[in-house]
Amino acid sequence: QSALTQPPSASGSPGQSVTISCTGTSSDVGGYSYVSWYRQYPGKAPKLIIYEVSKRSSGVPDRFSGSKFGNTASLTVSGLQAEDEADYHCSSYAGSNDVVFGGGTKLTVL
Amino acid sequence: QLQLQESGPGLVKPSETLSLTCAVSGASIRINSYYWGWVRQPPGKGLEWIGSIYYSGSTYYNPPLRSRVTISVDTSKNQFSLKMSSVTAADMAVYFCARHSSAATGILFEYWGQGIMVTVSS
Numbered sequence: 001q002s003a004l005t006q007p008p009s010a011s012g013s014p015g016q017s018v019t020i021s022c023t024g025t026s027s028d029v030g031g032y033s034y035v036s037w038y039r040q041y042p043g044k045a046p047k048l049i050i051y052e053v054s055k056r057s058s059g060v061p062d063r064f065s066g067s068k069f070g071n072t073a074s075l076t077v078s079g080l081q082a083e084d085e086a087d088y089h090c091s092s093y094a095g096s097n098d099v100v101f102g103g104g105t106k107l108t109v110l
Numbered sequence: 111q112l113q114l115q116e117s118g119p120g121l122v123k124p125s126e127t128l129s130l131t132c133a134v135s136g137a138s139i140r141i142n143s144y145y146w147g148w149v150r151q152p153p154g155k156g157l158e159w160i161g162s163i164y165y166s167g168s169t170y171y172n173p174p175l176r177s178r179v180t181i182s183v184d185t186s187k188n189q190f191s192l193k194m195s196s197v198t199a200a201d202m203a204v205y206f207c208a209r210h211s212s213a214a215t216g217i218l219f220e221y222w223g224q225g226i227m228v229t230v231s232s
Contacts, residue, residue, distance in 0.1 A: 003156060034216025045206055045222035052216060089157050097170040099217040103156035
């Protein structure tokens, strides 16, 4: 199976909103409501922040929101803060106990 | 507090077998409804699921890697292991062990080890 497609980079100024896309196929993103997003700081392990397309993990501020339309999922970060600068990875269940990740997006807060 | 810790050689020669172990502490590996998996990340790239195991020994592998990967569990030591044969430069990556939920909840990786960098070089 192929990795999900994410833009390599995204950026925004403090206080602005930025949206990161994650495109798959009808066999993964489009076929299940099991899209997740992970945040990863340099040299650290990823951390789950969004699951089941739009549910926030415990402790994740409501500035983070997720959505999906067809084969594309999106992560929106509103009210950008310096601490949001990190790599963001999407993942999707792909059936038969299979999971696929995206290539990751580096979010820069200008 | 659940903790996972990877260990193993940080350098493997091409064509040889990569062997890593993940020690689990703070909880039993014999927990229902959760799986223990391996995820890797080549330098500067995205994450790739390698495979997972249930404490009973049931395994699931990423299809492109299935022929080279074996994951096993040792419940007496509360740890699980990864073996990947015939490694090449393309296998050079940070290898993470993690605990994830079942497919019924979409396979969510909720606990991760700190990761171990594996270099493939002669």
